[in-house]
Amino acid sequence: MEEQPRKPHRAKQAGPKAEKKQRKNSEKNNPKAFALNSGVKAFKNAMRNADIEQKRLHVPLVDRTPDEAPPTMVAVVGPPGCGKTTLIRSLVKRYTKYNLNEIKGPITVVSGKKKRLTFMECANDINSMIDIAKVADLVLLLIDADFGFEMETFEFLNILQVHGFPKIMGVLTHLDKFKNNKKLRNTKKQLKHRFWTEIYQGAKLFYLSGIINGKYPKNEVMNLSRFISVMKFRPLIWRNTHPYVLCDRAEDLTDPELIHKNPKCDRDVTLYGYMRGTNLKPNMKVHIPGSGDHWISDISLLPDPCPLPDKVKKSLNDKQKLIYAPMSDVGGILYDKDAVYINVTGNFNKDNNDEEKTEGEKLVIDLQDAQDTLADKIEKSELQLFKNSAPLKATDLKTLSGKDVSYTEEIDENGNIRRKAVFGDENEDEESDEDDENEENEEDEEDEEDDDDEEDDEDEEDEDEEMEDEDSSSKRRRRKAFEKYDNEEQNDEDIAFAESDSDLGDEDEDDDDENGELNWKIGMAERAAANFKDVKRKKNLMQIVYDGTDSEEEESESEEEDNGDDDELFVKVKPQKKVSKDIMDTSKLIVLNDELEDWSDEDMIESLRYRFITGDGNNKNNNEGGDDEEVYGDFEDLETGEVVKGENGEEGNDNENENEEGDDGLTEEERLARKKEELKKKFDAEYDGEEEENDNFYEEIKSGINKQLELNRAEFEEDDPETRAKIEGYRPGQYVRILIKNLPCEFIEHFDPTYPVIIGGLLSTEEAFGFIQVRIKRHRWHQKILKTNDPLIFSLGWRRFQSIPIYSLNIDGTRNRMLKYTPEHMHCLAQFYGPITQPNTGFCAFRSMTETTQAFRIAATGVVLDINQSTEIVKKLKLTGVPFKIFKNTAFIRNMFNSSLEVAKFEGVAIRTVSGIRGQIKKHLPKPDGAFRATFEDKILMSDIVFLRAWYPVRPKKFYNPVTSLLLSEKTSWQGMKTVSEIRRLNKLPIPMNPDSSYKTIVRPTRRFNPLKIPKALQQELPFASKPKVLKKQKKPSLMARRAVVLEPKEKKIYTLMQQINTLKHEKDKKRKLKTQERKEVYLKKQAKEEKIKEEKQSKKRKEIYRAEGKKRAREEAGDSGRYKKRH
């Protein structure tokens, strides 16, 4: 890693390069001389630039990765023996200086200031390849250059393609096996080009030469790590809509007693990992590929075990280079199923701090460090109620215990006097446990104080209220949402609000005034202002809504009603017809007449003016208070001026206070600036906005997405994590612990960390099942075509499951016709029963998951088109019948239907004879049953068969069988439903044959027709042209046959000559043929000789190769038992 000092660059002083540079400069210096002189060229140039610009664009996708992103998931994939483990070891060593012994499960390392990586090795098993393909952000695809590409590589690439195609980097290993440099070069080139055709032209392919000390060369690994660090990721649609966790740890939480009683009992398991994808909602259903669907019983946030460094100057120091791999043996800690083992080398002493300790050792030392007893700790525990207050110690409480409740006063920096409530009667333990809660309560109380402070300035009784609140603060929940809402119906102490003091004041009897001091009230308004926007406030209403049980439902009702009268001016009348309202189930809010405010009052009417554009002022408050008076001051003075004014004035004060708090942060300048900005925006939108929109549609969408993301981020920033989790769910990047109850015991018993455990969140719609219509194509490398009703294993969404598809083809745009087999080189449709998945999701299918075949295992790939609860596949059905009576164009047909009812259903349907005469079913006949009358376009024959073309619906079987590979001890041997042919083969059953279906040669007797005889009388009358002209056979030979031919002498001469020439030619040909044959024989002999030599050579060579291979295998088997066997 030590960087060698590089030679500084020296610019060429002479030679072609230097000249080139000069030329460039001259271009710059004299632009006129190089001005374009060809319009075509300029046009082409502009075209090219535009093309490049367009090519750059992609459909803008929302990138939901948060600021603190989860570790990038780097999957290391390749056939066995190609160096996956070595690569991970090298990379981990590069990042953390840590030598990994064994690699089990995900390994998370901090790779940079703001980047973490999770490495995961993919076992050579189709199940884990599928699972890994669904979660990997970056795939390091290892290829043994010595061997070349293996089937697994291509299978994995195809799986990747259908599941979103994450980024891929190829890594060629075993390059040191090549002795011949030229061969190495050629192989590299060959592999590279094959790799490119598979991914894209120019895909990055790395070359790792040899192994030094069990690792790849340092600089090569560093190079690779650099490429990993600069990798950019485009969000994948599935992962951008689903939350998921790649578990890096699993613990069995089942009660050991239960397991002891029944070792096969269902287990409660906690799984740990980083949240990825989108937010995980608390009660989401999840799918664990290889196990099935489960409900999350509990999620909790854990502190990040591998956090990003807080402050980094330039590069990470060693302490910040963390590694987290709970299932691999790292840091001396081994997380087993039910225990944590800590490896300690030799003996160690906690006092010698100079030695560097592993994480495990530190844990043990921490345990040893516990000196105090629990009681002591309680004694020492502190509670700080307010930020600025001195911490309250548990020991202090004892002194105060004589008094029930007391409060102390404190003046903080701002000069505000704050009350500190001291709970004398509270249990000490509780307090130390629940100090957080108490703090919350405190804050709540303050809010309440704020609410009423203005009104009760003159009122002393509210103090009692306050005290009362404090008393009950630990017991009750706060429910109030708004200030000034009085609650007349419920005056019990438990829900007595401070704000309802005016009503409650008289009834107070619990607490007496402890002292009449009102000092603490000083500065209350300011405090109210400061606390007004307190986060805790909103809890009230949320609690009402969400923590509501039946009893609270009523409360919320009353509350909701209370909300209505927000002004003390109007006296609320209790609703008496409430019963009737409850009975009716309507979305409309029925407000009864007497609940309405009195709108006949002039002031009342006026007070609403601020809500109209005709009323001025910026907000309601100003209007209600000052502005209204300005506009309509005179008017009010005349009529009810004083009363109204008084009240308005008061309100105005309130509102002014609120105002201050509302726009506190803004000074006059800022406000002006904001106004200006808004105006400018308006102007822009009006004048040059439209053009821009048209111009840059892409940018517009992009900025829209960003704006929304910004909003998402900003909205919950101020909320506490619990509320955030409740509203937003668990965000990606957080480390969570997920408790899943009732997992099958095999999950734990056969848990193997080398197989990925993924928790994939399911959207609310994805829990249901239905018929899925997909567009499917048999993979061109798969050797067999697929048969309808043969079970097929699909990898769709998170799930891997077996189902029974029916293939079909949409023939004429109206109906889907069933196909018995998939077309050879064409897409077709398939329908099967399975979990509802969003249309446009890709999938791949397999015939079996076991490794018995050497051939390409991906049987088909495709995409989901449609979800439905019924299917519309049909197959052809021909009903046949025969005529039993024929009139002119009418015939009676039987043997097509069994009853007249059936006929009735088909009345008016088109029928046809084999000879092509079309007809229609008319009506059933009384006898025989099922016979009917039909008309045809022509007279049909008795020998004609009449048929009716119909369509018969075919329904896929409702079969869904999740691949539970994780529950097996032998993960690769999952056996699903067998195909019919497999069962036949196993049981040695013959294929049943319908004798009718077999083709036989059709024997047709030749038809003989009698000669046509025309009566003589008729013949005579016929015109000559129509008369049969049958001639008798000539008995004598004709003249031509009888005559003798005598040649002329010249003719004779020619004839002889021709004969002679021909004889000569024939002789010559014969000779030539013989010669060629001879030559050919010689040649063949020679050829055979050569062939023999070649064959000998080849067999020798083959023998050598096989021997070497055998040796290699023997070595592997003897050596590393952790390796997987190569498939054969």
Add this chain to the structure above:
Amino acid sequence: MSGSNYIKFSGHQFITQRLVLSTLTGKPIKIDKIRSEEDNPGLQEHEAAFLHLLEQVTNGSSFDINYSGTSLIYKPGIISGGKINFDCGNSRAIGYFLEPLIVLAPFAKNPINITLHGITNDNLDTSVDLIRTVLLPQLKRFGIESGIELKIVKRGAPPNGGGEVKFNCPIVKQLKPVQYIDEGKIKRIRGIAYATRVSPQMANRVTEVARSQLTHYIPDVYIYTDVYKGAESGNSPGYGLSLVAETTTGALLSAECCFEKQTSNENNESEKPVIFNFETPEDLGKQALKYLLTEIRKGGSVDTLSQWINIILMVLTPEDVSKIRISKLTKVSIQLLRDIRSFFGITYKIKPDPENQTVLLTCVGSGFTNTNKKFT
């Protein structure tokens, strides 16, 4: 685990919203104790009719109602849509059926084209006028823009109805998140005063009262009088007024009131309370006006009437933040929020805004997409 797959509810209330949520999410529900303690136990006519409507709108859904009708198991299918003709009966107004349908329709497989027969306006359910003028325009904010239409072919006043409306709705892949917290100021007021089988003068008289008061605030007040005659006028006489105030930001605040006949048949009286008693059309106009003014006073960018539709649709948006401002939560909305939590696992952030006594509702969408829509 598989046995307890049902989401369980009890009571007859909020039955439509629960069925709608169930249909949207595909989660089966079980509702028991439907009026089990009452003299007339079990599902009532309108509820049964709503189930029938659901059956027509969906494909593959199954209802399992016990003998007494007090418990219902609903396994939803997919929303198929298409052309439907449905008679709502006279027990409840069309609004009772149409409102839930508005939420379902955008997520159907085929664009929905439904004709509903029944009572178009009554005081219990949202009238078709307000659905047309208030609810449907709000769908635009969620990205359901073109092709949504509600046509009132015939008016049907209670008790005998006879009205007919045609509702068309396009389908969408996904909704858009909304940020709509600016309530703005009222710039115009529109209204519809209808009269059917009564003297057209009634509508004019209603209009007169409302307009005279409203012009006090703003000059841009226009109230259409919509008089139905002959075949279009349904089976019963009636008149009413619906008012919509539109603000500068496009918020719609609405109120309505319609005439009700006092003497309805006996058994109906317990179910359908007569809420108002109007002597003259002027009284009705005043009442509607009062409602509108109360609504205006309450504020919010989303009025009380359209709270629930906004609350449901916000949950169905992509996983982005949506935000609206409402005046106060109604009982229906509160229950809806709870039901949404049990169906979607989504909790709203409910924050009262003390400045103008409104409530801000914020939620992160569930990432709902229309899985029913075909991919080509």
